[in-house]
Amino acid sequence: MRTALITGATSGIGKATAKLLAAQNYRLILCGRRKEALEELTTELSNYTEVFSLNFDVRSNAEVSDAFKTLPKEWQEIDVLINNAGNAHGLEPMSEGNVEDWDTMIDGNVKGLLYVSKEVMPQMKRRNSGHIVNISSVAALQTYANGVVYCASKKAVDVISEGMRLELTEFNIKVSNVQPGAVETEFSNIRFKGDEERAAKVYDGYEALKAEDIADLIAYIINAPKHVSIANVSIFPTAQAEPRTIYRRT
Template identity: 45%
Template sequence: MTTQQKPVVLITGATAGFGLATAKKFAANGYPLIITGRREERLKALSDELSPLVAVYYAVLDVRSSDDVTEFTKNLPERFQQVAILVNNAGLALGAEPADQAKLSDWHTMIDTNVTGLVNVTHSLLPTLKAQKSSTIINLASIAGNWPYPGSHVYGASKAFVAQFSRNLRSDFAGTGVRVTSLEPGMAESEFSLVRFNGDQEKYNQIYNGANAIQPEDIADIIFWITEQPAHLNINSLEVMPTSQAWDNFKIVKQ
């Protein structure tokens, strides 16, 4: 199969972490790529790096704006219009204080990005995805959407939305060519914790040193594997943790 025949892949949040590694993985395998994010200089650098391998289109896109998402989708260059693999990856956590100490603005930003942003992108691309013979949506949820932990409040709840939205999309598209996966990683080393803790490098080091966390390339390999499954198979959800991570006990807080 030549590069020209491979399906077009759209990745949101391709400027760092999972999205960046996933872009490299698909490029190495010859897939034409649309890469998006807010940091243009990073998109341009990635585009320059990958363009010798595959066709790349980059666009600055804040997924929170439904107008911008609609414009972006409407104006995709012809070569990139037939998106068949959507990796809804853009997302973030902000803070890990107990709920009563969290900033309301942080809660809004998480909902706007992880819920509204993902919905914006999905809704604008569904007609395209449905028009393909076979297409795949991979939504980045999290173990935080499956299991509670202190300080997760809105972040975990936003990822529970992503997981249930994925299952509900499956219900609507059963029997069509559209596949949907909720990918639910545990602790992974990326800029995620720098964003969460406002650039605090010391906290980042505390979290990851010795943790043997998931690496972005591990997630990129899993995403690629999901898309490579035969068209009659749908990976509904996939939860992955580093071997070093597991569940904690139920807690009892005595009065």
């Protein structure tokens, strides 16, 4: 039975992936900063597989380091790391941007991914085995106005994924970079800081991807044959032609 660690596991893509992998008989290490939601998901999925949870904020290297020190010996060999935790905050021109929003995105989307990966990679290298899946965005492919810092943070994920692949392939470790297009999750609610009306308009007039669609893709990637490494995948809803262009029917 393989062990998968998922960051940002309490909602959206992370939660959907956790549920799917539990059904596929993976042991799960679920990570999240919302303790109550993490405990609820851990209890739910423990009915189907072995589950261990780690409560920390990826933006804090100290929290990440302390959390990993609590992993029992039998949970320290991680076969699959899914770096899913991330965020978008605000949608303004750089000249009017909120510096705290910038820090939140860079600390979560970039530094958090690095902090967690650094904890997991050494044991993968020692065992000459492992798979890292990084969740980027199609925003890395095409910068859009008013979202420059978010786009830059996701471009960094692409670059980090490429660098991981260069450094880890000799150790038989696969690295996959997933770039979702428009996915209907809590993403827009967070970006617009709880403005549900504004967030809902993001998905008006077309059928966006669901978190389960990305979970299906992640499962396909990590269950591919041993000799197959899926490096980069972009996934759009049918109505989306490129990061900035969505055809709305109503």
